Amino acid sequence: MSEAPVNGRSENGPPEDGPPGSGRPGIGRPEAVKGRPRDPGIEERVTRATIESLLEAGYRQTTIEAVARRSGVSRPAIYRRWKSKAEIVAYALFAHSDSTALRDCGDLREDLRAWTRAVLARFGRPEIAAAFPGLLGDMQDERRSRAGGDSRDSDSDRDGDGDSDGDGVEGGGGRRGGSAADDFRAHLVGPRRRHFAKTLEAAAARGDLRPGVDHEAVFELLVGSVFLRVTSGKAVDDPGYEDQLVDLLYHAVARTTAT
Numbered sequence: 001m002s003e004a005p006v007n008g009r010s011e012n013g014p015p016e017d018g019p020p021g022s023g024r025p026g027i028g029r030p031e032a033v034k035g036r037p038r039d040p041g042i043e044e045r046v047t048r049a050t051i052e053s054l055l056e057a058g059y060r061q062t063t064i065e066a067v068a069r070r071s072g073v074s075r076p077a078i079y080r081r082w083k084s085k086a087e088i089v090a091y092a093l094f095a096h097s098d099s100t101a102l103r104d105c106g107d108l109r110e111d112l113r114a115w116t117r118a119v120l121a122r123f124g125r126p127e128i129a130a131a132f133p134g135l136l137g138d139m140q141d142e143r144r145s146r147a148g149g150d151s152r153d154s155d156s157d158r159d160g161d162g163d164s165d166g167d168g169v170e171g172g173g174g175r176r177g178g179s180a181a182d183d184f185r186a187h188l189v190g191p192r193r194r195h196f197a198k199t200l201e202a203a204a205a206r207g208d209l210r211p212g213v214d215h216e217a218v219f220e221l222l223v224g225s226v227f228l229r230v231t232s233g234k235a236v237d238d239p240g241y242e243d244q245l246v247d248l249l250y251h252a253v254a255r256t257t258a259t
Contacts, residue, residue, distance in 0.1 A: 043091075045071040046078060050092035054127045059134030062089065086138040089131050104199060108208040108254055111199050113246045119226045124236035133231050193219050200253065210255040218253055 049071035053062040064085055068075050082088045105111055122128070197215040204213075225245060229236055 042071075042073050042077055043081065046073055046081075046088060047092040047095070049073075050088055051127045054089070054092075054130045059089070059131045062131075064088065084138070084142065086135055086142055089135050090139075093125075093128055093131060093135075104202045106202075106206070108203045108206075109246065109250050111203065112249045112253075113242070115196060115199065115222060116226075116242055116246050116249070119222055120236045120242060123226050123230045129230050132227070189223075196222075203253075208255055209253055213253045218249065221252070222249060 046067060049067045050062060053066055053070060057066070062085070064075065064078060067073075067088060068078055078088070082091065103114075105114070123132070193216065196219045200209055200213060200215045200218065203209040222245070225248075226236060229241070235241075
C-alpha cells in the first residue's frame with residue numbers, strides 16, 4: 001500500500017540517506033535536539049495541512065509533497081521530524097489525543113456508555129474516517145519492512161551538517177527511530193487499554209462484573225466494532241447504534257442475578 005515515489009523518494013519512507021532517528025515522546029513528536037530551539041510552528045503547520053489534505057483529497061492523495069506545498073514547510077524540514085507519510089498522518093491525528101482516564105461513575109452500564117461515546121467520538125472524526133484504512137495498511141507495510149531490515153530506516157543525514165533550510169534544527173537530528181505503528185500502539189491504544197481495564201477492575205470490585213471477563217477482549221470488541229463501522233462507511237453518530245453497542249457490551253460482561 002506504499003505511495004508511488006516522488007522525485008525518486010518514497011512517500012512512505014525518507015530518502016535512502018535520510019536524517020538520523022532518535023526516540024521521542026508522543027505520537028511522532030520529535031525530541032528536542034542540540035542547537036537552536038526547534039520551531040513548534042512547523043509541527044502545527046504540518047498538522048493543519050495534513051488534516052486539510054485528508055479531508056479534501058483522502059489518504060492516498062495526501063502525499064508528503066502535497067503536505068509540504070500546503071504547509072509551506074520544506075521536505076527536508078519534514079523529513080527531519082518524520083520518516084514517512086504514515087508517521088505524519090499518525091502525528092496529525094493522534095499526537096494531541098487526551099489519554100486521561102474516564103472517571104469511574106460507579107455504574108457499569110454508564111461506564112460502558114462513557115467509553116462507547118469516547119470511542120465513537122474519536123473514530124467518528126471525518127479526518128480519521130478518511131485516513132484510517134489507508135494508514136493501517138501503511139503501518140502494516142512499515143512493520144514488514146522493519147522486520148526485513150528495510151534500508152529506509154537509515155540513520156545517515158540526507159542534508160549534511162548544519163541547518164540547511166533554516167528551520168532551527170542543527171544537523172538534521174531529532175527524528176524518532178520507531179514506526180507509526182509503534183507510536184499508535186504505545187501512545188494511543190496502550191493508555192486507553194490500561195484505563196479501560198481499570199474501569200472493569202473497579203466494576204469487579206463492586207461485584208458488578210461476572211467472573212473470568214477478559215479485559216483486553218472486551219476492549220477489542222468495543223474498538224473493533226466501531227472501527228468496522230467506520231471502515232464500512234456507516235454513520236457512528238446514530239444514537240440507536242450507541243445504545244445497541246452499550247447493551248451488547250453490558251450483557252457480555254455484567255454479573256447476572258439468578259431468578
